[in-house]
Amino acid sequence: MSKGNTPLTQKRRPDRAALFIAAFLAALAGLIFWDTSRLATIVSYSGIGPATIPFVIACGLLFLAAWTVFEALRGDFPVRDRQEFGPVIWIVGGLAAQMLLLKPLGFSVATGLLFALTAAGFGKRKLWFTIPIGIAICLGVWLIFAGLLQLSLPAGPLEHLFW
Template sequence: MTTPPAPRRSWLRDHSELGVGALLLVLGVLVLTDALTMDVDIAQRGPIGPTTVPLVVGTGLLVVAVLLAVDVLRGGRGEAEGGEDIDLSEPGDRRTVLLLIGVFLGFAVLVGPVGFPVSGALLFWGSAYALGSRHLHRDPLVAALLSLITYGVFNNLLGVPLPGGPLMGVI
């Protein structure tokens, strides 16, 4: 009795890590383009200006993208973590992914009109719900507290203004 041949996999499936390399390459080009076109005051203090970090990060992204592509093309493959208990033959959980996409899009739409504290609370609560938490009394309270703390830290301590929305005049 002969064994059936193993299913043939496509070249792209066998080299799927090249997609990560392509993403890193695109991000590196975007970061470098943004850094090189940045409008910088020439009378800066010290040898390190505001373009230094983006130039280093962008160059690093390009180097990692090239090294990853070379490794994959030479036959290298990423290894799953030892403690990973995922059956890769099963399909992904589309419901969770779609719920998270909806929560993030809702946050992006609502952050302007209702402000960060409200939209952030919805983001945190919706993400927890999408990822499986069903504590319907606790989760909204934790999300609201986390959103207010995040708003306070960014707005007051870090000096990064976030949209407060109509409730910030009341609170």
């Protein structure tokens, strides 16, 4: 065994991705603190008001940001695998399709396409199989939410066949 730089004696650089995540968490906490300060002017009869839970969430996010910075500077994060962009593109495409098709085609078809494209991102590329399954599952969800719970979800031609 040779002497020199072994993995145990080699000093790792700070994890830049973790530092970016910590900055994002801190910025999100700051935004919630700012919004909470506007809610704090609402007077309630007890010490717990509409600003209490957002304040606790912001404190938790700030704690997580500080912890992430500490771990990033120590270099304790495991080495990550290379990012695969193909699955991300499938899922983002599914989200975009859902947003574009939700109003004209309704909840079941738009969300069924999101289901199928997300499944394709995870490796199930048989769209002829996953699209009908996704639409059927989403139609069941729509029927439960619209029929039993009386909640309003966008209805398209398929939903109008059932309701």
